[in-house]
Amino acid sequence: MPRARDAPILDEAQTALCRTGSWYAFEGRDGEEPVVPDILTISKTLGAGLPLAAVVTSAEIEERAHERGFLFFTTHVSDPLVAAVGNTVLDVLEAEQMDARVRVLGDRLRAGLLDLQDRHATIGDVRGRGLLQGIELVLDRETKEGADALGALVTRRSLDLGLHMNVVQLRGMGGVFRIAPPLTVSEEELDLGLDLLDRALGEAERELLG
Numbered sequence: 001m002p003r004a005r006d007a008p009i010l011d012e013a014q015t016a017l018c019r020t021g022s023w024y025a026f027e028g029r030d031g032e033e034p035v036v037p038d039i040l041t042i043s044k045t046l047g048a049g050l051p052l053a054a055v056v057t058s059a060e061i062e063e064r065a066h067e068r069g070f071l072f073f074t075t076h077v078s079d080p081l082v083a084a085v086g087n088t089v090l091d092v093l094e095a096e097q098m099d100a101r102v103r104v105l106g107d108r109l110r111a112g113l114l115d116l117q118d119r120h121a122t123i124g125d126v127r128g129r130g131l132l133q134g135i136e137l138v139l140d141r142e143t144k145e146g147a148d149a150l151g152a153l154v155t156r157r158s159l160d161l162g163l164h165m166n167v168v169q170l171r172g173m174g175g176v177f178r179i180a181p182p183l184t185v186s187e188e189e190l191d192l193g194l195d196l197l198d199r200a201l202g203e204a205e206r207e208l209l210g
Contacts, residue, residue, distance in 0.1 A: 010037040013053070014132065017045040018093055018183060021103035021130035029129065045183070048089050052082040098183055106130035108187060109179070112194040120201050122150060122209075131183060137175035139209075148174030150208055157200040163193055165200070 015025035028034035038061060043053035055072075076082065093099075106129065113135055117123040124138030137147040137154065151166060151174035158165040166177045181190065 008037070009039045009041070010035070011041045013041060013043045014180070016040075016042040017089070018098040018102050019045060019130055019132050019180070021106050022099055023093075025129070046086050046089055047082060048085055050082050050085050051076075052086050054086070093183075102130045102183055105185065105187065105190060106133070109133055109181070109190055109194075112190065113179075116194065116198055116201065119198070120205065122147060122201065122205055128179070131181055131185070133179045135177045135179070137177070146172065146175050148172065150204055151175035151177070153204040153208055154197075154200050157203050158196060161196045161200055163196040163200065165197065 010026055012024055012026070017023065019025075020029070022029055024040070026035045026037055026040075038057065040056040041053065042056065046052050046054060109131065110126065110128070110133055113123075113126045113133060117126050117135070121141065122137050122139070123135050124141050124144055125136040126133070127136075128134050137151050139145040139147050139150070148169075148171070152169055154177075155166045155169070155174075159167070165179075166174075181193065
C-alpha cells in the first residue's frame with residue numbers, strides 16, 4: 001500500500017460511515033492513496049435522524065488541547081440519549097457489514113447511471129463513489145455548457161413520477177444532481193429510481209430541446 005498522506009482536518013459529514021463503500025472516504029479505494037487526518041468531523045449518518053455530530057482526533061492532540069484550556073460545549077454535548085443512538089448506529093453498520101453492501105449497490109447504481117449517459121447526450125458527466133453519486137446535465141458535451149433549465153424540468157418531472165431528485169435548485173448548479181439513496185436501499189428500488197430518472201430525462205429533453 002502506498003504511504004498515506006497527512007491531512008490536518010477532514011470533514012466527512014456526508015461521506016463517513018459506509019456512504020462511499022468504506023467506513024471513511026479518507027481510507028481510499030481502488031488504488032487511491034489514503035490520507036490520515038489529524039482531526040475528523042462526522043455527523044448525519046451517525047445520528048440516524050437525530051442531531052448528532054462528533055469530532056475525532058488523536059490522543060496527542062486532545063491532550064495538547066486540554067493543556068491549553070481549550071473548551072467546546074453546547075447544551076446537549078455528550079447527551080446520553082443521542083450518544084446511545086450513535087453507538088447503536090456504529091454497531092448496526094458493523095454487524096450488517098454495510099461498507100461491503102454499499103460497494104455492491106454503489107457499483108450497480110454507477111453502472112445504471114453510465115447506461116443512462118450512453119442513452120442521453122445531456123448527461124455530461126457521472127461521478128462519485130458508493131451510494132454517493134452525481135450526474136451533471138449539459139447542453140453540449142464538448143463545451144460543457146450548463147443546463148439549469150433542463151435540470152429544473154427533470155426535477156419537476158421526476159417528482160411527478162414519484163422520484164425525489166435535486167429539489168433544492170442552486171443558481172448555476174441546477175443541472176448537477178446529487179444522488180444519495182439510503183444505505184438500506186434495495187436493488188429493486190435502485191433499478192426503479194434509474195427507470196424513473198430515465199423517463200424524466202427523456203420527457204424533459206423532448207419538451208425543452210425538441
